[in-house]
Each structure stands twice: as C-alpha cells, then as structure tokens.
Amino acid sequence: MKTNDFVLAVEGLTVSFDGFKAVNDLSLYVDEGEIRVIIGPNGAGKTTVLDLICGRTKSTSGSIKFRDKELTKMSEHQIVHAGVGRKFQNPSIYEDLTVFENLELSYPKGRSVFGALFFRRDQAVINQVKAIAESIFLADLLDKPAGLLSHGQKQWLEIGMLLIQEPDLLMLDEPVAGMSVAERKKTAELLKRITKGRSVVVIEHDMQFAEEIADRVTVLHQGQVLSEGSMERVQNDPKVIEVYLGH
Amino acid sequence: MMHSLKQIFPRHDLIAFAILAAILAIVFPLTMDIFRLNLVGKYLTYAFVALGLVLCWGYGGILSLGQGIFFGLGGYCMAMFLKLEASSPENTAIQSTPGIPDFMDWNQLTELPWFWEPFHSLPFTLFAVIAVPTVFAFFIGVAMFKRRVGGVYFAIITQAIAAILTILIIGQQGFTGGVNGITDLRTFLGWDIRTDSAKYLLYFVNLVLLFICLVIAQCVRKNKLGRILVAMRVREERVRFSGYDVSNFKIFVFCLGALFSALGGAMFTLQVGFMSPTFVGIVPSIEMVILCAVGGRLSILGAIYGALLVNFAKTSFSETFPELWLFAMGALFISVVLFFPNGLASLYQEYVLPWIKARFKPRVKTKPEAKVESKAKPQPELSEATDDSANLPAGARYEN
Numbered sequence: 001m002k003t004n005d006f007v008l009a010v011e012g013l014t015v016s017f018d019g020f021k022a023v024n025d026l027s028l029y030v031d032e033g034e035i036r037v038i039i040g041p042n043g044a045g046k047t048t049v050l051d052l053i054c055g056r057t058k059s060t061s062g063s064i065k066f067r068d069k070e071l072t073k074m075s076e077h078q079i080v081h082a083g084v085g086r087k088f089q090n091p092s093i094y095e096d097l098t099v100f101e102n103l104e105l106s107y108p109k110g111r112s113v114f115g116a117l118f119f120r121r122d123q124a125v126i127n128q129v130k131a132i133a134e135s136i137f138l139a140d141l142l143d144k145p146a147g148l149l150s151h152g153q154k155q156w157l158e159i160g161m162l163l164i165q166e167p168d169l170l171m172l173d174e175p176v177a178g179m180s181v182a183e184r185k186k187t188a189e190l191l192k193r194i195t196k197g198r199s200v201v202v203i204e205h206d207m208q209f210a211e212e213i214a215d216r217v218t219v220l221h222q223g224q225v226l227s228e229g230s231m232e233r234v235q236n237d238p239k240v241i242e243v244y245l246g247h
Numbered sequence: 248m249m250h251s252l253k254q255i256f257p258r259h260d261l262i263a264f265a266i267l268a269a270i271l272a273i274v275f276p277l278t279m280d281i282f283r284l285n286l287v288g289k290y291l292t293y294a295f296v297a298l299g300l301v302l303c304w305g306y307g308g309i310l311s312l313g314q315g316i317f318f319g320l321g322g323y324c325m326a327m328f329l330k331l332e333a334s335s336p337e338n339t340a341i342q343s344t345p346g347i348p349d350f351m352d353w354n355q356l357t358e359l360p361w362f363w364e365p366f367h368s369l370p371f372t373l374f375a376v377i378a379v380p381t382v383f384a385f386f387i388g389v390a391m392f393k394r395r396v397g398g399v400y401f402a403i404i405t406q407a408i409a410a411i412l413t414i415l416i417i418g419q420q421g422f423t424g425g426v427n428g429i430t431d432l433r434t435f436l437g438w439d440i441r442t443d444s445a446k447y448l449l450y451f452v453n454l455v456l457l458f459i460c461l462v463i464a465q466c467v468r469k470n471k472l473g474r475i476l477v478a479m480r481v482r483e484e485r486v487r488f489s490g491y492d493v494s495n496f497k498i499f500v501f502c503l504g505a506l507f508s509a510l511g512g513a514m515f516t517l518q519v520g521f522m523s524p525t526f527v528g529i530v531p532s533i534e535m536v537i538l539c540a541v542g543g544r545l546s547i548l549g550a551i552y553g554a555l556l557v558n559f560a561k562t563s564f565s566e567t568f569p570e571l572w573l574f575a576m577g578a579l580f581i582s583v584v585l586f587f588p589n590g591l592a593s594l595y596q597e598y599v600l601p602w603i604k605a606r607f608k609p610r611v612k613t614k615p616e617a618k619v620e621s622k623a624k625p626q627p628e629l630s631e632a633t634d635d636s637a638n639l640p641a642g643a644r645y646e647n
Contacts, residue, residue: 054488075492080487080488086488090480097477110471116472116475117473
C-alpha cells in the first residue's frame with residue numbers, strides 16, 4: 001500500500017525509555033478527513049503516541065509520515081509548520097496573556113524572530129481572532145487574562161489556539177476531561193463542528209463521546225494496537241473486553 | 248503608522264518616559280554639582296545592563312548572572328582605543344618602548360599585540376564596542392539554547408564564563424593591564440574627557456543612548472516579540488507547539504541584553520576614565536541582577552530607578568560603613584525577593600496607583616495623569632523607599 005493515500009502513516013514506531021518500551025512496533029494509518037479516536041487503559045501509550053507524532057518525544061525507531069514528510073527527524077516547530085496541531089491534556093495556554101493575545105500568538109504569521117519584531121496587528125489578524133473566539137464561546141472575553149478563565153474555557157481557548165493555526169491534522173488529548181456536564185455538551189458540539197473536513201486524532205476516555213465522533217477507533221494496550229475498527233466492532237472484540245474488564 | 252506608534256507608546260507610558268527624561272535631563276543637572284552628576288552618569292551605565300536584564304530575565308525568563316561579561320567587553324573595547332590615544336610616542340617617551348601602553352612596557356612587551364592594532368581607529372572601536380559583546384553573546388546563546396540548556400544551568404554557566412574572563416584578564420597582564428585594568432585614559436580624539444565640560448557632555452550622550460535603548464526595549468516589549476517572550480517564560484514548550492523556534496528568540500533577547508550592557512560599559516569607560524576586571528566578574532554581574540530585581544524585573548523604567556536608587560544607597564552607605572555594604576546588598580536582595588518579587592514597580596502598582604486613582608478619579612477626566620504626578624509625592628502611609636517609587640510613573644507597571 002502506498003503511504004501517500006494517508007494523511008498520517010505511522011509504521012513500526014518504537015520508543016524505549018531506559019529499556020521500557022512505551023510504544024512498541026506500532027503502526028497506524030489515518031485517512032484524509034478521518035476522525036480517529038484512540039482509547040486504551042492507563043499506561044497504554046496513548047499520549048506517548050501523540051508526543052511522538054508532534055515531536056515532543058523522539059522515537060527510538062520507526063517512521064511517522066505526514067503527507068510523505070518524515071516527522072521523526074523534524075523539530076517541534078517544523079512539525080507545526082508542516083500542518084500538525086496538538087492540544088495537550090491539561091489546558092496549556094499562556095496565562096499571563098489575554099485571550100486575544102493567546103489567539104494572536106497562534107496565528108500563523110510572523111513566526112521568525114524578525115517576523116515577530118515587525119508583525120503588525122492588521123485587520124485580517126483581528127478578524128480571524130474574533131471569528132475563532134466566536135466559535136469557541138469566548139468572544140466576550142477577548143481582553144481577559146487567560147489565567148482567569150475557568151477550566152472549561154481554558155480548554156476551549158487551547159482548541160481555538162489550534163484552530164487558528166489551521167492545521168491539516170488535529171490531535172486532541174482528552175478534550176473533554178475535567179469539564180462540567182454543560183461544558184462537555186458544548187465542547188462536543190464544538191468538536192463536531194471543527195472536525196468536519198479535517199483529519200483528527202483524538203484520545204478520549206469518554207466512550208459515549210468517542211462513539212459520537214469517531215469514524216474509527218484504535219485500542220492501544222501496552223504500547224501496541226490491540227484492536228481497530230468501528231466502535232461497535234471494537235467493543236465486541238473479546239481481546240478488548242479482556243483488557244478492560246479482565247483485571 | 249500613527250496607529251502603531253500609539254500601540255507602542257500608550258499615553259501613560261509616554262508620560263512616564265517624559266517624567267524620567269525630565270528628572271535625568273533637567274532636575275539632576277540643575278541640582279547637582281558635576282561630581283555628583285558624574286556619579287549619576289556612572290550609575291546610569293549600570294542601568295543599561297539592568298534594562299537588558301528586564302528583557303532577558305523579566306520577560307524572557309533567562310537569568311544571566313554574567314552580564315558583567317558584556318559590560319566589560321564593551322568597556323574594554325572603548326578603553327583600548329582611549330589607551331592607545333593616551334600612549335602616543337610623545338606621552339610615553341620615557342618608556343623603554345615608546346608608543347605602547349605603559350602596562351605593556353612594564354611587562355617587557357616591546358611591540359603592540361596584533362589585536363590591539365585595529366583599536367587605533369575610532370570607527371573600528373565603535374563597531375567593536377557593539378559587535379564583540381553581541382557576537383560573543385550570540386555564540387553563548389547558540390551553544391546553550393540550541394541544546395535547550397536553560398534555567399539554573401544557564402545562570403551557572405554565564406557565571407562561570409564571567410569568572411573565566413576575569414581570570415583571563417588578570418592573568419594576561421601584559422595584554423590587558425591585569426588586575427589594575429586599563430587606567431590613565433585622557434583624551435578622546437584629542438578632546439580631554441577629564442574636564443568638567445566633557446563630563447557634562449558625556450552625561451548627556453549617555454542619557455541619549457540610554458533613551459534609545461529604552462525606546463528599543465519598549466518596542467520589543469509592546470509588539471509580538473514581547474508577547475512571545477512572556478509566553479516563553481511560563482510555557483516554553485507550548486510556544487514550540489505554536490510554531491516558534493524558541494531558541495532563536497532566546498538568542499535574540501540575550502544578544503540584545505548583551506548589546507545594551509556593552510553600550511553601558513563603553514559609556515562607563517568614557518565617564519569614569521578607566522576599566523578594570525572588577526566590573527567583569529561574578530560580583531558585579533550579580534549586583535546588576537539586584538539592580539534589576541529592586542527596580543522590578545518586569546518594568547523597563549523600574550530598572551533605571553532601581554539602578555539609581557541602589558547605587559545612591561551603595562555610595563552613601565559605603566561612605567559610612569564600607570565593610571557592611573555587601574551584607575546590606577545581600578539583605579536588600581533577599582528582602583526584595585521575599586516581599587516584593589516584582590520590585591519597586593510593583594509597590595507603585597499595588598499601593599501608589601490605586602491611591603492615586605481613588606483620589607483623582609472623581610475629578611476632571613481629561614488630564615488625570617498630569618495632576619497625579621505632581622501630587623503623588625506626599626505619601627503619608629509609605630516608607631522612604633516607596634516615596635521614591637512614587638516617582639515611578641504609570642508606565643512602570645510590573646506587569647506587561
């Protein structure tokens with residue numbers, strides 16, 4: 001199979017931390033426009049996989065191809081420039097800056113030192129920031145320091161920071177974790193809206209939520225793919241039942 | 248253009264700059280004799296370093312304990328030029344080798360070392376004052392930040408470099424003047440820098456340079472670069488995932504800090520008339536961090552006030568109790584860190600500004616700041632130190 005049919009092709013990926021293989025010979029293919037949910041018990045290596053794709057952790061062996069670009073050799077910012085965006089598990093935003101500034105910093109312009117020095121806040125930037133803020137329910141809070149937002153609002157802000165980067169591949173690590181029921185509902189709505197027409201990899205514990213958005217589900221266990229396919233198929237897979245209920 | 252100018256200099260910042268300019272350019276020269284004014288000029292050369300530290304440390308989170316390196320390199324470059332001019336064959340006729348600096352003669356050197364030669368030229372010297380420290384900072388920055396060395400490790404390494412440079416200067420007496428430094432500097436292109444009128448002029452040259460640096464710092468602080476620095480300070484990793492090469496931003500701000508320090512060093516040499524390793528090593532480097540911390544590490548104007556206040560205190564204190572000064576300095580640093588982590592600027596922000604606002608808000612809305620400053624002085628509830636901080640204008644906010 002040719003790898004360029006996929007937006008993301010992970011092959012034989014292994015990472016070893018002092019001999020412990022957190023991810024072991026993992027292969028994963030994500031189609032153009034697909035929403036893939038990764039589930040698995042604690043310590044299965046879900047977050048590590050995202051870390052490897054976005055360059056936060058360097059792999060021991062294997063390859064990660066994003067539209068035929070090899071990501072394993074690139075540094076974090078180059079991977080971002082290539083079009084991969086990542087949302088972290090704990091809201092990772094700039095608390096000392098306002099909501100507007102958080103979004104503006106993520107706007108894909110003026111990313112070099114001198115680009116930043118001569119960056120102008122023109123109408124295009126302002127419009128884009130406002131549009132994104134509208135979609136993440138923060139339009140009225142643009143001037144508020146991000147550190148003062150609620151947990152759910154911080155999660156939204158980080159999603160907004162990703163959106164404004166206009167990534168081709170969106171990676172979300174537990175986007176609804178720690179949210180109230182009302183916030184969760186709104187977030188699910190938001191995610192459904194933004195995932196349209198994009199390739200998305202989501203890590204999620206919330207099965208109901210996963211079922212709602214997933215095209216396909218990958219179950220990880222001990223750094224390897226245990227099962228893959230539709231939610232229904234995966235849920236009825238005896239190996240998955242064993243892992244989730246067996247101990 | 249007007250619009251972006253307003254973004255960089257909001258009204259209260261402009262007023263704050265104007266007040267500082269008025270104090271330094273009008274009040275001090277009118278009220279002080281030339282001896283004291285020259286001292287202020289000397290203190291202000293440290294303010295260049297403190298200003299660089301505000302950007303590096305306060306904004307970028309890069310604590311350098313070796314800013315003396317760049318202050319010293321800038322100062323030495325200038326001193327080499329002045330020394331060569333002072334060592335003309337006529338002036339040094341009694342030496343066994345006339346025409347070379349006196350300390351070289353004492354160390355049995357018979358020839359000017361090659362790296363001294365270009366310092367006969369003023370354009371080269373001015374270029375070197377700027378380029379040598381900046382390029383050196385660039386190499387340190389590339390070596391450290393590209394490998395993601397940061398935090399305490401970076402601080403320790405800068406300190407080690409400061410120590411190494413001091414030892415090198417002291418050890419190579421014949422080339423550098425050793426522990427005494429480069430002394431007995433007299434003229435600048437034939438113009439005697441030791442006269443009162445020269446000192447006046449140099450004070451103002453120093454002031455102009457300082458304000459140029461302040462404006463550069465304000466531009467950096469107020470545009471996107473400044474916001475990236477703030478973002479980097481807390482969430483370095485997140486900045487990478489916003490698509491920035493963090494190391495380049497660190498290298499840039501570190502070089503800028505070095506450049507400011509170098510200008511300060513060169514002006515120090517011109518105003519004080521000598522340069523020695525005592526301004527290069529670990530102790531002066533840490534003193535400069537203290538200046539920045541006392542003023543408020545997030546306030547560019549606070550850095551200037553901090554440099555002035557601490558050095559005034561140092562001068563008057565060490566005149567009376569010379570041995571105790573270092574202890575007092577240590578105590579000052581510890582108490583600032585413990586009680587006012589954002590320095591005098593935060594005192595202004597937290598106590599003086601609300602008081603001013605509470606008092607003047609109901610009045611005329613058009614010109615509040617102008618009134619504010621004239622009445623900010625009589626502060627019944629504040630200590631002596633804070634009374635001075637009342638001068639810290641609105642721009643000296645401890646938060647960006």
